[in-house]
Amino acid sequence: MGLINPATASESGETTVVSEMSPNWVTTRLDFLTNWARSNSLWPMPFGTACCAIEYMATAASRFDIARFGMERQSFSPRQADVFICAGRVPFKLAPVLRRIWDQMPQPKWCISMGACASSGGIFDNYSMVQGIDTIVPVDIYVPGCPPRPEGLMYGILLLQKKIRGESIVDEQLRQEQLVGPDGLFRPAARVDELSEPFGNSVHQTRSSS
Amino acid sequence: MSTAPVSPSAAALRASFGDAIERVLVSCGDTIVYVSRARAHDALAWLRDTPGQDFNYLTDITAVDYRDPERPLEVVYQLRSLARRADLRVKIALDKRQPLEVATVYDLWKGADWLEREVYDMFGIRFAGHPDLRRLLMWETYAEGYPLRKDFPLRGHFSRSEQTRQALAANPEAHYSLEELSIAEAFAELPKDMQERLARGERGFIR
Amino acid sequence: MSLRTVELALATPGLDEPGKPTRIPLGVAEPPGAHFDEDFGAEHMLVNLGPQHPATHGVLRLVVELEGETVKRVIPHIGYLHSGFEKLGEYRHYNQIIPLTDRTDYLSPMANNVALALAVEKLMGIEVTERCRVLRVIACELSRIISHLVWLGTTGIDLGAFTPFLWSFQERERVYNLQEAWTGARLTTSLTRVGGMMADIPDGWDQALREFTRTFPSTLDEVDTMFTRNAIWIGRTQGVGALSREEAINYSLSGPMLRASGVDYDVRKDRPYLGYEDYDFDVPVGEHGDVYDRYRVRLEEMYQSNRILEQALDKLRPGPINVDDPRVVLPPKGRAMSDMEAMIYHFKQVMEGVKPPAGEAYLGVENPKGELGYYFVSDGTAKPVRWRIRPPSFINLASLPKMCEGALLSDVIAINASVDIVMGEIDR
Numbered sequence: 088m089g090l091i092n093p094a095t096a097s098e099s100g101e102t103t104v105v106s107e108m109s110p111n112w113v114t115t116r117l118d119f120l121t122n123w124a125r126s127n128s129l130w131p132m133p134f135g136t137a138c139c140a141i142e143y144m145a146t147a148a149s150r151f152d153i154a155r156f157g158m159e160r161q162s163f164s165p166r167q168a169d170v171f172i173c174a175g176r177v178p179f180k181l182a183p184v185l186r187r188i189w190d191q192m193p194q195p196k197w198c199i200s201m202g203a204c205a206s207s208g209g210i211f212d213n214y215s216m217v218q219g220i221d222t223i224v225p226v227d228i229y230v231p232g233c234p235p236r237p238e239g240l241m242y243g244i245l246l247l248q249k250k251i252r253g254e255s256i257v258d259e260q261l262r263q264e265q266l267v268g269p270d271g272l273f274r275p276a277a278r279v280d281e282l283s284e285p286f287g288n289s290v291h292q293t294r295s296s297s
Numbered sequence: 298m299s300t301a302p303v304s305p306s307a308a309a310l311r312a313s314f315g316d317a318i319e320r321v322l323v324s325c326g327d328t329i330v331y332v333s334r335a336r337a338h339d340a341l342a343w344l345r346d347t348p349g350q351d352f353n354y355l356t357d358i359t360a361v362d363y364r365d366p367e368r369p370l371e372v373v374y375q376l377r378s379l380a381r382r383a384d385l386r387v388k389i390a391l392d393k394r395q396p397l398e399v400a401t402v403y404d405l406w407k408g409a410d411w412l413e414r415e416v417y418d419m420f421g422i423r424f425a426g427h428p429d430l431r432r433l434l435m436w437e438t439y440a441e442g443y444p445l446r447k448d449f450p451l452r453g454h455f456s457r458s459e460q461t462r463q464a465l466a467a468n469p470e471a472h473y474s475l476e477e478l479s480i481a482e483a484f485a486e487l488p489k490d491m492q493e494r495l496a497r498g499e500r501g502f503i504r
Numbered sequence: 505m506s507l508r509t510v511e512l513a514l515a516t517p518g519l520d521e522p523g524k525p526t527r528i529p530l531g532v533a534e535p536p537g538a539h540f541d542e543d544f545g546a547e548h549m550l551v552n553l554g555p556q557h558p559a560t561h562g563v564l565r566l567v568v569e570l571e572g573e574t575v576k577r578v579i580p581h582i583g584y585l586h587s588g589f590e591k592l593g594e595y596r597h598y599n600q601i602i603p604l605t606d607r608t609d610y611l612s613p614m615a616n617n618v619a620l621a622l623a624v625e626k627l628m629g630i631e632v633t634e635r636c637r638v639l640r641v642i643a644c645e646l647s648r649i650i651s652h653l654v655w656l657g658t659t660g661i662d663l664g665a666f667t668p669f670l671w672s673f674q675e676r677e678r679v680y681n682l683q684e685a686w687t688g689a690r691l692t693t694s695l696t697r698v699g700g701m702m703a704d705i706p707d708g709w710d711q712a713l714r715e716f717t718r719t720f721p722s723t724l725d726e727v728d729t730m731f732t733r734n735a736i737w738i739g740r741t742q743g744v745g746a747l748s749r750e751e752a753i754n755y756s757l758s759g760p761m762l763r764a765s766g767v768d769y770d771v772r773k774d775r776p777y778l779g780y781e782d783y784d785f786d787v788p789v790g791e792h793g794d795v796y797d798r799y800r801v802r803l804e805e806m807y808q809s810n811r812i813l814e815q816a817l818d819k820l821r822p823g824p825i826n827v828d829d830p831r832v833v834l835p836p837k838g839r840a841m842s843d844m845e846a847m848i849y850h851f852k853q854v855m856e857g858v859k860p861p862a863g864e865a866y867l868g869v870e871n872p873k874g875e876l877g878y879y880f881v882s883d884g885t886a887k888p889v890r891w892r893i894r895p896p897s898f899i900n901l902a903s904l905p906k907m908c909e910g911a912l913l914s915d916v917i918a919i920n921a922s923v924d925i926v927m928g929e930i931d932r
Contacts, residue, residue, distance in 0.1 A: 134556060136563050136585055137928050138610035138691055141654070145680070145690075148673035163558045178931075179464035180436045181563060181584040184555055186465055210603070213588040214444055214453030214460075215435070222461055234691055271466050276458035283457035292595055293451055294887075325626050325865035355756050356868065357894040361881050364889055375866055375877070375894070379753065379767070382774055386866065408756025411902040419590075434583035434931055444591055451588075451595055 108257045118255050125169070125195060126248035128157040132168030132192060134185065136175030139202035139234040143174040146237035156244055165191040170247065171224070176204035177217045186267065189224045194262045197227045197251070199243055202234050208283070209233060218283035223273050225265050304328035306350055306385050314340055319390070329386045337389045338400040344376060344385065345405050352376040352385060355406035358413060360420045362447045372399055372422060391422065401427040419445035436467050548576055551913070555584045559662045559917050562927030564901075568908075568916060575916060578908040580901060585931040593891030597857030598624050598698050601891065606692040608893060609929040611654045612647035612872050613693045614683065621696035622777060623867040623878035627860040628698070630832060635823040636700055637778045642713070642816045643695055644778070644869070645809040649720070650679050651872035651924075652802045652809075656727060659799070659921040663740050668727050675723050678716055685709055698858050699833045700826030710817055717813045724806055731799070741796035745907040745919035752793060755903040758896050759874025760801045761923065765793030771870035782819075785812050795922040802924070805872075832858050857886035866894075873897045873924055893932055897925040 110118070131153075135143055146153050147161065162168035165188045177185055189198070200220050203209035206229040208218035220226060227250060230243035254261060267273050274282070285293075307321040307330050317336035322329050332340045344352040356375035363371075369390040376385045391397050401424040402409045413424040414433040421443035424430055431437055435444070440463070441454050453460060554565040563584035569577040589608060593601050605616035618640045625632065632640075653676050657669035680690040686705055687693040695702055731737045747755070752765035762769055770787040772780040788804035790797030826833045834853055835846040862884040868877040874896025881890040900923050907919050 137587075138607055140562075141610055142691060145673060145677065148677075149670050150674065150677045161558075163556070176585065176587055178584065178586050179460055180434075180467070180586060181555065182461065182464040183467050184563075184584070188556055210607075211587045211592065213451050213592055214441065214449070215586050215588045217461065217464070218457060222457075223465070236690065267465060271462040272458060273465075276456075276462075279458040279461050280456055285452075292600075294595065324863040325629070327864075327866060329864070353753055356875070357866075357877060357879065357892070359879065359890075359892045359894075361890045363881075364883060373879070373892075375879070379769055384866075406756060407751075407754045407906075408899055408902065411898065412756075415898075432583075434586040436583070444588065449591075451591060 110255055110257050114255065114257055121256065122252045122254055126157075126251040129170045129197075129244070129247070129251075130160050130162045130168050131158050131170045131172050132162050132165050132188070134171060134173045134175075134188065136173075136177060136181065137204070139174035139205070142234040142237060143172065143201065143240065146240050151237040151241065153241065153244065156241070156248070158244070165189075166193065168192055169196060171196060171198045172201055173198070173205040173220050174201040176202075176209060176211055177220055177223075178215045179217055180215070182217050182223055185220065186223050186273070190264075190266070194264065197247055198224055199228045199230060199240075199247060200226045201230045201240055201243070202232060204233070206231065210289075212285050212289040221274075222279045222282055225273075301326045304383065304385055306330075306344065306352075306383070309347075309350065310340060310344070313343060327384065327386055329388060331388050331390060334389050334391065334399055337387070338402065338405075341374065341376075341387060341402050342405055344387070351378045351380050352383075354379050355402070355408050355412075356384070358402075358409055358416060360416045360422055360445070362420065362445065364447060366393075366447070369393060370397060370420065370422065372416065374402070396423075397421055398423040398425055400425050403427055419443060421446065436464075438467065553916075555581070559920070561658060561920065561925050562930075564920075564925065564927060564930075566904075566916065566920070568913065570913060573912050575908050575911050575913060578905045578916060580904055582898075582901070582927070582930050585927045587928075587932060589932040590891055590893065593888060595887060597886050598860070598888070599858060601888075602696060603692065603694045606694055607928055608895070608932060609651075609871065609873065609876070609897075609926050610691060611926050612651035613691060614643035614695045615647035615651075615869070615871050616876065617693060617695040618644055618778075619867065619869040619871065619876050620878055621698055622869065623865060623880055624698045624858070624860060626867050627863060627865040627880050627882055628832070628858075630699055630827055630829060632700060632827050633824050635704075635821060636825045636827070638816050638819050638821075639701060639705065639825065640696065641778050641780070641783070642813060642820075645812045645816070646679055646682065646713075648809045648872045649806055650676050652806050655802060655872075655921075655924045659918075660731075662917050662921045663737065665730065665737075668730060671723055671726065675720060682709065682713060682716065685712070697826070697832075699829055699831075700824075704825050710820060713813065714817055717810050717817070720810055721807060724803065724810075728803065732803075737799075738796065740914075740918055741799060741922075742794055743792070744795045744911065744915045745922060746792055746794040747903065747907055748793060751903075751906065755906065756899045757874070757903060758899065759871070759924075760798055760805065761874065761900045761903075763788065764790035764797040764801045766791055771868050771875055775868065777867075777869060783812050783815050785809075785815075795918050798922045798924075859884060859886050868894065871896055873926065873929065874900055876929075893929070895929040895932060897923070898930040901925050901930060 133143055145151060171189055171192060173185065200206045204211060205220050208216050217223060228243045228247045230240055232239050272279060301323045303321060303323055307328055310330055311318045314336055317333045317340065318330060319333055320331040344350050354377040356377045359373050361371045361373060369392050372389045372391065374387040376387060389399055399422065401413055403413065411433060413427055414430060416422050417424060417430055418432040418434050432439060442449050549570045551568045551570055553568060555563040565581035565584065567579040567581065568575055589604055592604060602617055602620055605620045606613040609616050653672035657672035660668040683693055684690050686709060687695050687702060747765050749766045752762050752767055766789060768787065768789045773787055785808045788801045790801050830849040834850055839846040840850040860882045862882055864881040866877055866879040868875045876896055877894030879892035879894065880888050883889050904920065904923060908916050911919065
């Protein structure tokens with residue numbers, strides 16, 4: 088009996104085993120300690136691009152104060168960061184930069200996609216915008232909003248902390264790097280197209296003249 | 298809107314340039330003067346340097362592509378005279394069947410530098426004599442076309458996965474690195490096929 | 505610089521085997537030491553700042569060519585936030601463009617909303633009501649204050665002073681409370697509509713604003729004490745990045761950048777809109793055009809904005825905020841349900857949107873960053889043929905290479921901070 092990946096458990100009825108080793112009393116104590124340390128000292132790498140970056144700055148300022156979550160030390164160098172917070176819209180020109188900074192971050196690392204534009208392209212369903220950074224990097228937490236209120240971002244951080252506390256060191260796949268594939272894409276092309284399909288109002292707002 | 302007064306600069310331009318002034322009209326209180334492409338630079342220089350005109354401030358340069366594909370592309374110059382508190386809009390109509398090229402006004406106003414680069418990037422209009430006409434907002438090897446043209450669809454020509462792939466392969470560190478500056482300075486001496494491959498956007502590294 | 509032999513493999517680096525990136529050997533054209541007659545250190549060093557960098561104020565990339573610590577050349581690369589606003593505008597009704605304007609200059613969203621409504625109203629020949637004008641002046645001046653506060657805080661951080669950042673963001677939170685009470689949103693306000701506003705101010709809002717104007721100057725006084733006669737601040741900002749009057753005009757600068765260089769041009773005074781000619785305020789004009797003068801100009805502008813806010817509050821009278829024009833404003837619900845003509849107007853507006861006549865209009869307003877201009881070309885339909893944003897920070901930033909000539913590397917940071925850029929507006 089090993090550790091089962093719940094994400095794929097229900098798709099085909101079969102379960103993928105992510106680790107042959109069963110968690111035991113020692114590993115769960117280690118897990119608790121590691122995850123407690125990691126979740127309470129997340130050093131963010133603020134990849135702030137647009138309006139969400141201003142709300143991120145407001146969250147970091149005195150009224151909302153993410154320092155109380157251990158995120159006092161903003162790490163603008165990815166080498167020393169834990170959490171990649173993409174705050175703002177990401178055009179295609181910025182995509183390789185984002186990918187490179189994500190690759191530069193050492194494990195363990197997590198990604199928060201802050202705002203509608205980082206999560207799905209937002210109101211910018213056009214030629215220049217990446218339709219969600221999950222087409223480029225693996226995302227752990229999506230924070231909706233345009234921009235999300237600082238309370239919303241803090242809720243996202245708390246969710247991330249909860250997610251980290253649920254991790255286990257026996258899970259081998261968890262801290263594996265997910266690289267850009269040989270075809271130059273992070274996800275399969277069909278999946279990128281599927282994730283980027285217009286939805287909601289965007290489906291109708293494509294006529295230039297009425 | 299024909300009750301609004303026409304700027305006196307229009308009549309002065311007509312007096313100095315005659316037929317090169319194709320049309321004068323007023324819209325929402327602003328005077329618009331259409332100048333022929335050949336004499337546009339002279340007209341703009343005249344507007345800047347003539348005492349009594351003194352349009353020493355270039356507010357904006359942009360372009361307009363109309364929905365009707367038969368209408369020409371227009372390059373729009375917003376000029377201002379700070380001393381006289383006067384505005385003027387000068388336009389050049391470019392027939393889409395001819396090469397889209399106008400003379401730069403960088404020598405008249407330095408502010409035209411990035412404004413003209415952006416017009417080139419978004420519309421494909423070349424500015425002859427511009428010191429550094431490269432794409433500005435899109436990456437330099439952007440292959441999909443000129444985004445603000447009306448024949449360019451909102452979501453671009455390529456599929457999202459193809460756009461993502463091209464974006465991730467763009468290698469922004471190549472612009473500028475010492476490698477690229479060396480390549481740029483040695484460009485004329487490079488063999489023809491290498492020049493073509495560079496122009497297509499392939500990037501290499503120095504061995 | 506001697507020409508090095510360039511041999512190009514012209515291959516895009518990819519992956520050797522699954523999961524392992526290609527190792528690109530760091531090669532040089534000739535073995536080191538081959539040219540002893542070359543001056544040692546004659547090569548200029550290229551330093552890359554950004555696009556992800558704390559001090560570039562957004563996703564700006566500066567490639568700085570250095571000789572030692574002196575800057576030989578600065579090449580700014582922009583476009584890392586290009587969002588296709590102008591293209592999107594061609595696919596939106598005029599009122600639907602207003603939320604787009606929040607996101608261009610996201611430091612002063614209400615000012616952009618006002619500017620867009622004014623531009624469309626110029627296109628349509630509409631005059632808004634008196635109360636709407638006063639409320640819009642309040643919105644513009646509040647936006648000026650919050651934009652300058654961000655500039656102040658981030659410039660302080662760039663030059664080594666962290667505390668004013670917290671002060672300025674605390675003041676911004678007070679304005680955010682006001683914005684949120686009025687529009688429902690802290691940042692993306694979408695305040696105006698063509699012909700009026702989205703909503704009137706709630707009860708007690710004007711008292712809250714008066715309280716803000718009463719206490720805000722004391723924060724500015726604290727900042728003034730910290731910076732204005734501070735030796736470190738003066739040493740880092742005086743004489744740095746100076747532009748002469750003629751250069752400032754020729755580079756089409758606007759706003760505080762232009763006024764710091766001694767050009768007395770403010771759109772509110774020279775081409776008054778929203779009744780600015782009836783307000784009593786001064787426009788600070790600098791002398792040397794360096795970073796220090798820009799700081800003084802912006803600080804003083806905040807005091808003046810406070811002054812305008814107090815006057816606007818005195819001018820505020822009860823009345824309608826939307827113009828009574830069925831082309832742009834929905835008729836009241838009761839009438840739309842009972843009167844045929846009103847119902848038809850309601851239907852046309854909701855289904856087709858606001859339709860300006862064919863024509864074009866350019867309108868410039870004094871945004872905190874400079875002159876923001878909106879240029880609309882309309883063909884009589886509900887969506888514009890062309891929506892052009894004349895971005896003040898874009899044009900101001902283009903003068904950065906000129907300002908950085910001969911400066912030191914740390915001056916580049918100070919000069920970049922003094923331009924007061926917002927990448928959303930630059931890249932659109």
